[in-house]
Amino acid sequence: MISLNPAIVAIDGPAASGKSTIGYQLAQTLGFLFFDTGVMYRAVTWVALDRRIDMADGDALGRLAQAIRLDIRPPGQTDQDGRQCTVLADGEDITWKIRLGEVDRNVSLVSAVGEVRRALSLQQRRIGLHYGSGEAELTGIVMVGRDIGTVVLPAAGLKIYLDASPEERARRRFTELQQRGKDADLEQIYRDIIRRDRQDSERALSPLRAAADATVVDTTSLTPEQVVETLLDLVYD
Ligand code: DC
Secondary structure (H helix, E strand, O other): OOOOOOEEEEEEOOOOOOHHHHHHHHHHHHOOEEEEOHHHHHHHHHHHHHOOOOOOOHHHHHHHHHHOOEEEEOOOOOOOOOOOOEEEEOOEEOOOHHHOHHHHHHHHHHHOOHHHHHHHHHHHHHHHHHHHOOOOOOOEEEEEEOOHHHHHOOOOOEEEEEEOOHHHHHHHHHHHHHHOOOOOOHHHHHHHHHHHHHHHHHOOOOOOOOOOOOEEEEOOOOOHHHHHHHHHHHHHO
């Protein structure tokens, strides 16, 4: 059993493996802060696109990641629109802009840049340690990403690696888009997932992989409720 007061739960895994849905529900159940680190990479990508920064210019992307002020907050009273958190870049609310297809297509490029990873990992570690140290108003944090257990917080009390087959992940993303009333093409989503898996796991810096001491949970044939139950068992084990 992890020390529950305070605690850091790290959840890593590939695109559309359910990390955010599961991480959010787990955090709600435990009364912990939920922190999806992917939003930081998405935020830098959105601002870079908005400022027409060349996606091949790693130096410029690195400078941007160091200069930009990112704030991740629990949703406020006035933004009950399905968001899990509010994302501010230099004070501007970009919560929904970072979900645009343009960001999806470019975020792997941005997250492969060393200076971007260094700048964002530092901020993530600071936030994780703040909440995980018991100094904050909440007693713990659930952090989801690709390299939380391996690089950002290798000393996390509990490390989970969530996985599912690419077909199942594509189906889940397809259903999610349909429910939001968006046009979706299952074949295209499947191809995008395969491409992002390859980009995330073949990059030289902090490639996507399970930490040696992570518990791998294959969610292919599990409902979200069953996955949360499995993780709660691991928390209290
Ligand atoms: O989980 P997501 O799809 O929102 O993540 C967006 C991108 O950010 C994804 O391509 C991988 C990258 N990422 C990362 O490299 N490290 C993290 N800790 C979180 C996300």
